[in-house]
Amino acid sequence: MKLPTDPAQNLAALIRCPSVTPAEGGALRTLEDMLRPLGFSVERPVFSEAGTPDIENLYARRSGNGPHLMFAGHTDVVPVGDEAAWTHPPFAAEIANGEMYGRGAVDMKGGIACFIAAVARHIDKNGGPKGSVSLLITGDEEGPAINGTVKLLEWAADKGEKWDASIVGEPTNPDALGDMIKIGRRGSLSGSVIVNGRQGHAAYPQLADNPVRGLMSLVDALLHPVFDEGTKDFQPTNLEVTSIDVGNLATNVIPAKATATFNIRFNDTWDAETIQAEIHNRLDQAAGRKKYRPGKKTPVDYELVWRDRPSHVFLTRDEKLIDTLSKSVVAVIGRTPALSTSGGTSDARFIKDYCPVVEFGLVGKTMHMVDERVAVADLETLTGIYERFIEDWFGQGLT
Numbered sequence: 001m002k003l004p005t006d007p008a009q010n011l012a013a014l015i016r017c018p019s020v021t022p023a024e025g026g027a028l029r030t031l032e033d034m035l036r037p038l039g040f041s042v043e044r045p046v047f048s049e050a051g052t053p054d055i056e057n058l059y060a061r062r063s064g065n066g067p068h069l070m071f072a073g074h075t076d077v078v079p080v081g082d083e084a085a086w087t088h089p090p091f092a093a094e095i096a097n098g099e100m101y102g103r104g105a106v107d108m109k110g111g112i113a114c115f116i117a118a119v120a121r122h123i124d125k126n127g128g129p130k131g132s133v134s135l136l137i138t139g140d141e142e143g144p145a146i147n148g149t150v151k152l153l154e155w156a157a158d159k160g161e162k163w164d165a166s167i168v169g170e171p172t173n174p175d176a177l178g179d180m181i182k183i184g185r186r187g188s189l190s191g192s193v194i195v196n197g198r199q200g201h202a203a204y205p206q207l208a209d210n211p212v213r214g215l216m217s218l219v220d221a222l223l224h225p226v227f228d229e230g231t232k233d234f235q236p237t238n239l240e241v242t243s244i245d246v247g248n249l250a251t252n253v254i255p256a257k258a259t260a261t262f263n264i265r266f267n268d269t270w271d272a273e274t275i276q277a278e279i280h281n282r283l284d285q286a287a288g289r290k291k292y293r294p295g296k297k298t299p300v301d302y303e304l305v306w307r308d309r310p311s312h313v314f315l316t317r318d319e320k321l322i323d324t325l326s327k328s329v330v331a332v333i334g335r336t337p338a339l340s341t342s343g344g345t346s347d348a349r350f351i352k353d354y355c356p357v358v359e360f361g362l363v364g365k366t367m368h369m370v371d372e373r374v375a376v377a378d379l380e381t382l383t384g385i386y387e388r389f390i391e392d393w394f395g396q397g398l399t
């Protein structure tokens, strides 16, 4: 039987499945067809929640005697945007000048295609790793992410699944393959500050309480001073005010209410609770300041509303995982990757509650863009890195 040892072939088959979130698009079925001949048992649980689309996911495991490695990723892709602007159709997997075009080529069907090719080659040569390999693949990473990785992890853990390490195959390299392994991520938190004032005539401010004045004091306190200077492993915490809303169309009316919304990306100086406490503290102190509100006797009347769930900061310290991956990159490319915690959040933030996790995949330059594409040579190289990693992490043992 022909094993899925060719990453370009694997990727072409996946790109041809139009799996724009929340559609499965045939992508998970295609994965199942690749994995079964490799000895994986495959399940495709569907998760639901009121108000969100049902999502199909995939969990595949090939059992062996030894440690358990999990590869995590997603087959859903973002919409194609202006299809006419694509040089090659987004679901055709055409190759031109050594590059394969298609939505998901790097984010992240390409990473999955390479990992499966690596496992297939390893099985072809060695009969299989001395341990268990599983793939935890969601169809809901680019969407609400409610019926995806979080539920899939819970579902698998409920069945008794335990993992020793995980690689997420997201495109982590900014410019060239081998640039960067992600070993952690900053946390993320969003909130809104709503200031209640008293509406009135702009000519009679003493009879009103302008909430914009109060909001200025509060926003100022959110922005100054800086939260920290960064740490050994992380860049500085930053808070961005993402919207200020008053909605007042009359120039001669003092409005009744003003709102500012912010997002904060925090490093390991903080956790979600301490950064929330810091924000509360800053706002409480600023509420009493008179700079923008001369003559007002009461502090700014405000409420703080936290939005969504916080994403927690994490840093992976598993030396075997990080070193083995790093050395695999060096062995194949001859270059030492940076160990980074930069960028936004990813599904690794959920996996870290179950086992140590790192992220390494293709070059991310064209992700989410028109003409998303990957160098076919990169597919071969990443497959080589994953294969080397599998060999070394399992200790080159044979089943």
Ligand SMILES: [Zn+2]
Pocket (backbone or CB within 6 Å): 074, 107, 108, 141, 170, 171
């Ligand atoms: Zn992705």
